Amino acid sequence: MPQLISISLFVVFFGANTLADPIACDNPNNKVQLQSVSSSCNRFLVCVLNTGTEIACPNGLYFDQNDGKCDKPEKVLCYKSDDEENCHPACVGDAENVAHNEKCEKYISCVNGCDGTMKTCPAGLYFNPILLECDTPDHAECLLNICADNADEKWIIVGSINSCRRYYFCFGKTVIPQNCAYGTFFDPTTLRCELDSVTNPCDVNRLPTPPDSVIELCKPDAELEYIPHPDDRTVYFRCLNGNLTVRQCPPGLVFDNRLQQCNFPGAVV
Structure with a gap:
């Protein structure tokens, strides 16, 4: 059975995603429903009011439909796709560098959307999953730390310090990363994705072209x-x-x- 969660803040969450491309799903009420995605063991659909957002579990984890959470693959009954069967679970798709789900200083370096190698940042640095770089701990935005101070069973929304399009949903200590659609930015005052404008620009750094x-x-x-x-x-x-x-x-x-x-x-x- 799909997992149901009754929480009013999810209305705010989906309001923040109305500018992104919605996914139709079957759940007409205002309770959040977590549904598995048939094409992937790693992804699930957050569905409310017949509108859904597809989310990926942290690297290496699979979505457990029965418990409504991401868990270790050996604990989840799921029929993997050919890519998931033959490739590193964190690297399936177009991944480049992927944060480790248990260690802030570690990450998986992916090649060709399949092969993955575990790497460790230099001493004193954490992996930044937005910049895809090793970074200072206060700026790295390690997913393990974002919701660490949140009370159990409490929902909050946290904006990113590295990207104006990025924000996080915290349910207790569990973090769900989200991105606003292109042309919009996350407004920490309204907790919504708003249209970009001259007064609220989403800055894009223009890096040099290769010589x-x-x-x-x-x-x-x-x-x-x-x-x-x-x-x-x-x-x-x-x-x-x-x-x-x-x-x-x-x-x-x-x-x-x-x-x-x-x-x-x-x-x-």
Whole structure:
């Protein structure tokens, strides 16, 4: 049976998502219903008033329809897709770097939406799941810490400090990440996604394009590698199969070419 949750704040939650693309679902009342997604063991649908939002469990976890929660795969009866059967569970889809679900300093580096390698940030840093970088703990927004101070059985909404489109739903200590639709931003005063405007812009940082010297280093048959910017220590490029993606380290950090990660400047040799 689908899991039902009676909580008034979920009305606010779905009000905040009305500007995103809705998913039709069968639940006409105002109680929240959690439904499994037939195409994936990792995802579930949060449904209320016949409108749903698809959410992914934290990396490596599957949605348990009976208990209405994400749990370890060995505890959940689910028929996996071919990709879920053969690939790292955190890397199925278009994932690049994915936060570890139990350790703030660890993450999974994904290649081609399938293969995954566990990595650890340099000492003193946590993985930032929004910037996809190692970052200082006060800025990293580790999912394990966002709802840590919330009371059990209480719902709250928390805005991101790294993205104006990102916010979190906390139910007790459980966190559910959400994104506003493009062209909108999360307003912490109304707890809703509002249309972007001149007075409330959602800033987008324009990172530098790769110079010719970097383009020449990224070969079509290249396995995953990271190439530092020749002039800017905070910028580097992710190269895979000839495709380059620009990345920038969080404030106060620089790219450490030896570790292939962002790090404190004093620790880079």
